[in-house]
Amino acid sequence: MVPLSVVIITRNEAETIAECIAAAKLITDDIIIIDNYSTDETCSIALSEDCRLYQCPWEGYGANKNKGIALAKYDWILSVDADEIADLELVLSLHTLKLNDPTMVYDIRFKSYFGKKLIRYGAWGRDHHIRLFNRTRVKWSESYVHETLQLPVGTQIQHLDGYVHHYSVKDGRECYAKALFYAQLSAGKYLQSGKKVNLVNLYLSPVFSFIKSYILFGGFLDGKEGLVIAQITYKNKWLKYRYLLRLEGSKLKNKYSKTPAPKAEPGLAVEYSH
Structure with missing residues (x-):
C-alpha cells in the first residue's frame, strides 16, 4: 500500500461510492469518508468496505475536505469525489512514488463522462487537477464553492500517468x-x-x-x-x-x-x- 490517505466527501452517493472505494483500496489502507448525513445507502456501503466514516454538518466543500484531511492517518492526501474513480494506470503510477518531498504536489488528468459517453474535447476534454499533496504544507481554501488548493511558495508540480474517470452527470x-x-x-x-x-x-x-x-x-x-x-x-x-x-x-x-x-x-x- 502507498503511504497516503484517500479523503472523500459524500452526500447520497450510493450509485458510485462502491466503485470509487474499490479503486482507492488498491492504493491505500486508509480511506476517510466525510458524509453530510446521507439518506441513501452511502454510509452502509462505506462501512461495509472498512472505510473510516464521519458524519458532520455541511460547511462548504473546502471546509469539509479539510475535516477529512485532519483525520487522515498519513500526511500525504489523495482527494477525490465519490463520482471519481482512479484507473489502473494511475494506481500503478501512485505505487511508484517515493513521497519524500512535501514541497511536491501531483497533477492528475481527468476523463469526464456525460452519461456513459466519454467527452474527449471541449473544456471537459482538457480537465486536470492537483489532487495529491502533503497536508503539512497544503490545505483547501474554505470558500463555499469552487474551493482551490492553497499552494505555498516553492511548491513543485509533477504530472502523473493515468486518469481519474469522472462520472459527472447522467443527462x-x-x-x-x-x-x-x-x-x-x-x-x-x-x-x-x-x-x-x-x-x-x-x-x-x-x-x-x-x-x-x-x-x-x-x-x-x-x-x-x-x-x-x-x-x-x-x-x-x-x-x-x-x-x-x-x-x-x-x-x-x-x-x-x-x-x-x-x-x-x-x-x-x-x-x-x-
Whole structure:
C-alpha cells in the first residue's frame, strides 16, 4: 500500500461510492469518508468496505475536505469525489512514488463522462487537477464553492500517468441543474468578495465561453453532448452575473429597509457534488 490517505466527501452517493472505494483500496489502507448525513445507502456501503466514516454538518466543500484531511492517518492526501474513480494506470503510477518531498504536489488528468459517453474535447476534454499533496504544507481554501488548493511558495508540480474517470452527470437535465446551482453559489461568493457586474462579464464573457468550449477546444467533435455542454457553460456564466445583479439590488434595497435580507440555506450546498 502507498503511504497516503484517500479523503472523500459524500452526500447520497450510493450509485458510485462502491466503485470509487474499490479503486482507492488498491492504493491505500486508509480511506476517510466525510458524509453530510446521507439518506441513501452511502454510509452502509462505506462501512461495509472498512472505510473510516464521519458524519458532520455541511460547511462548504473546502471546509469539509479539510475535516477529512485532519483525520487522515498519513500526511500525504489523495482527494477525490465519490463520482471519481482512479484507473489502473494511475494506481500503478501512485505505487511508484517515493513521497519524500512535501514541497511536491501531483497533477492528475481527468476523463469526464456525460452519461456513459466519454467527452474527449471541449473544456471537459482538457480537465486536470492537483489532487495529491502533503497536508503539512497544503490545505483547501474554505470558500463555499469552487474551493482551490492553497499552494505555498516553492511548491513543485509533477504530472502523473493515468486518469481519474469522472462520472459527472447522467443527462442534460442534471447538467443544467448543476450549472444553475453553482451559478447561485458563485453569485453569493462574488457578492461577498465585492465583485461587480459589468457589460463584459454579463454579455461578452458567456459568449466567449461558448466559443472556446465548442469551437476553439473542439467541443463540436463530441456531437450533441458537446453542444449541450457548451450551451450550459454559456448559461452558467451568464446566470452567475444575473444572480449577482439581483443580489446587489436586494442588498441595496435591504440597506434602506428595516427588514433583514433573507439568508441562504447552507444545506442546499450538498444537493450536488463536483
